[in-house]
Amino acid sequence: MHANDIRQDIRKLLKERNAVLLAHNYMRDEVQEIADITGDSLALSQEAARTGADVIVFCGVHFMAESASILSPDKTVLLPRMDAGCPMADMVTADALLEMKSRHPGVPVVTYVNSSAAVKAVSDICCTSANAVKVVNSLPDPEVIFVPDRNLGQFVAKQSDKTFHFWDGFCPTHERLKPADVQRLKEAHPDALFICHPECNPLVVALADHVCSTSGMYEYCRKSPARRFIIGTEAGILYRLRLENPDKEFILASPALICPNMKLTSLEDVLASLQTMSPVVKVPEEIRVPAKRALDRMIAIPRD
Ligand code: 13P
Ligand code: SF4
Numbered sequence: 001m002h003a004n005d006i007r008q009d010i011r012k013l014l015k016e017r018n019a020v021l022l023a024h025n026y027m028r029d030e031v032q033e034i035a036d037i038t039g040d041s042l043a044l045s046q047e048a049a050r051t052g053a054d055v056i057v058f059c060g061v062h063f064m065a066e067s068a069s070i071l072s073p074d075k076t077v078l079l080p081r082m083d084a085g086c087p088m089a090d091m092v093t094a095d096a097l098l099e100m101k102s103r104h105p106g107v108p109v110v111t112y113v114n115s116s117a118a119v120k121a122v123s124d125i126c127c128t129s130a131n132a133v134k135v136v137n138s139l140p141d142p143e144v145i146f147v148p149d150r151n152l153g154q155f156v157a158k159q160s161d162k163t164f165h166f167w168d169g170f171c172p173t174h175e176r177l178k179p180a181d182v183q184r185l186k187e188a189h190p191d192a193l194f195i196c197h198p199e200c201n202p203l204v205v206a207l208a209d210h211v212c213s214t215s216g217m218y219e220y221c222r223k224s225p226a227r228r229f230i231i232g233t234e235a236g237i238l239y240r241l242r243l244e245n246p247d248k249e250f251i252l253a254s255p256a257l258i259c260p261n262m263k264l265t266s267l268e269d270v271l272a273s274l275q276t277m278s279p280v281v282k283v284p285e286e287i288r289v290p291a292k293r294a295l296d297r298m299i300a301i302p303r304d
Pocket of ligand 1: 025039040041042086114128129130171197199212213214215
């Protein structure tokens with residue numbers, strides 16, 4: 001089937017099913033292009049909560065579709081590729097987290113949204129890369145347990161007076177970016193600014209001119225008077241950065257910055273998902289209700 005026909009069929013079915021197509025900023029270019037809404041994890045979870053659609057087609061990874069299901073239990077949430085998971089999310093389980101909690105009684109658990117619904121259900125509050133500092137500092141407690149991303153955790157800890165108990169999780173994609181990659185590119189392009197995601201290793205974060213979520217990067221690069229940027233996050237971000245800033249140059253900090261899970265979903269998968277109304281992601285009520293509490297607490301914190 002020709003790509004144009006696939007796009008047409010997707011749009012037609014979206015209308016027929018009263019469905020909204022959400023795509024994370026790391027999705028393939030052609031999926032971002034056809035999406036109703038693209039965004040970072042926070043924007044997409046808020047959008048999932050707000051939308052009047054009956055069906056949410058979530059082009060992202062499994063935990064994102066779970067968050068949509070948690071926030072919108074009456075809607076059908078489709079994840080076109082059920083095998084699109086997140087290795088970082090898989091690095092913590094609810095049982096293992098409960099065991100850590102038992103070693104730190106009374107200490108609140110702040111859980112990065114890159115986690116399963118079951119883990120969120122035993123957490124006090126969620127955060128995304130865009131609001132993590134704000135979420136942690138909103139808590140009255142002097143200590144926090146931060147799961148699962150040790151890199152984001154360390155980034156937040158530097159901007160907080162609290163004592164942190166870290167989980168040893170990480171994003172394998174961001175972890176592949178090495179300080180030497182950045183140094184090499186900085187030497188080759190001394191006028192360029194280096195912008196990176198807080199999922200990067202702290203040694204990489206230390207080299208950054210600016211550290212932010214994926215949506216934060218669009219805003220920063222749009223407003224910055226600089227003409228050239230070295231980008232330290234997943235390659236999918238380049239699509240919109242280049243589209244929105246045709247007069248600026250964006251250099252991916254390493255060719256290894258590709259998340260295989262984020263690249264799984266094709267237009268064919270989106271179409272098949274709308275045709276068959278599957279695969280569906282539905283979080284069971286006993287997990288959904290406590291997980292929603294943790295997400296709601298986060299969403300209640302204003303973005304800026
Ligand atoms: P954000 O879009 O929230 O920055 O998330 C990054 C990420 O790794 C999602 O899997
Ligand atoms: Fe998970 Fe990293 Fe891929 Fe995001 S980029 S889905 S954190 S593995």
